[in-house]
Amino acid sequence: MITTTIIFIVILGLLLLGLVGVLLPILPGIPFMFIVALIYGILTKFGVIAPWEISLLALIVGASILVDYLSGFFGAKFFGASKKGALGGLVGSVLGLLFFPPFGVFIGLILGVFLTEYYLSKKQVQPSVRAAAGALLGAATGIGLNLLLGLTFIGLFIWFYWN
Numbered sequence: 001m002i003t004t005t006i007i008f009i010v011i012l013g014l015l016l017l018g019l020v021g022v023l024l025p026i027l028p029g030i031p032f033m034f035i036v037a038l039i040y041g042i043l044t045k046f047g048v049i050a051p052w053e054i055s056l057l058a059l060i061v062g063a064s065i066l067v068d069y070l071s072g073f074f075g076a077k078f079f080g081a082s083k084k085g086a087l088g089g090l091v092g093s094v095l096g097l098l099f100f101p102p103f104g105v106f107i108g109l110i111l112g113v114f115l116t117e118y119y120l121s122k123k124q125v126q127p128s129v130r131a132a133a134g135a136l137l138g139a140a141t142g143i144g145l146n147l148l149l150g151l152t153f154i155g156l157f158i159w160f161y162w163n
Contacts, residue, residue, distance in 0.1 A: 004044065008161060011040045015154050022150045023143065024102065030064035030146060033057075033153050053160045060153045067142045067149070069093075072109045075138015081113055081131035082123075088116025089135045109135050 014036045021029030037057050041049045072093060076086040092112020096104030113135045117128035 004048070007040065007043060008048075011036055012154075012158075015157060019147070019150045019154065022146045030061050030150055030153060033150065034061045037153075037157055049157070049160045053156075057153060057156060060149050060156075064146050064149050067145045071142025071145065072113075072135045072139040075141065076113045076131050076135035078138065079130050079134020080127055081117060081134065082121045084120050085113050085117040085123075085128075085131050086135075088120070089113035089132075092116075106136065106139060109139055 015033050018027070018029045018033035018036065021027040021032055023029075034057055037049065038054060041051070041054050046054075069090065072089050073086045076089050077083075081089070089109045089112040092108035092110070092115075093105045094108070096106070096108020096111070098104070100107060110132045114128050114132040117123045117131050118125065121128075123131075
């Protein structure tokens with residue numbers, strides 16, 4: 001029993017580390033949290049957390065990934081970006097993350113939307129800046145939503161442990 005409790009405390013600490021990853025894009029927060037929960041399930045032979053509970057946590061991961069990739073896109077669209085501009089932001093996010101981790105995702109998003117709007121969609125500076133700001137606001141909203149998903153993940157994990 002004491003070993004299970006110690007393992008649970010270590011796992012809970014790792015889940016909280018994953019929650020930090022939601023706020024700072026240093027590590028993939030919620031996917032990391034899922035891997036930790038899955039390892040816990042394997043270590044306890046799914047005696048504490050059942051496979052269906054792991055599946056429920058996997059749904060949270062899927063929602064988180066959708067939020068990550070789509071929040072900046074929809075923020076840009078809401079603030080007047082064209083389809084090209086929103087897609088430019090999505091491409092910029094991926095490139096920014098690849099070349100300038102961890103904060104390159106935000107820089108790439110802003111530059112991707114702005115440059116696509118300004119050069120490809122032939123918009124003036126002001127609407128291009130507005131679209132880029134919308135993308136950033138969308139990304140910030142996405143971080144907030146992922147924080148809620150991360151807290152839900154941890155809450156469910158604790159609930160599953162105690163029941």
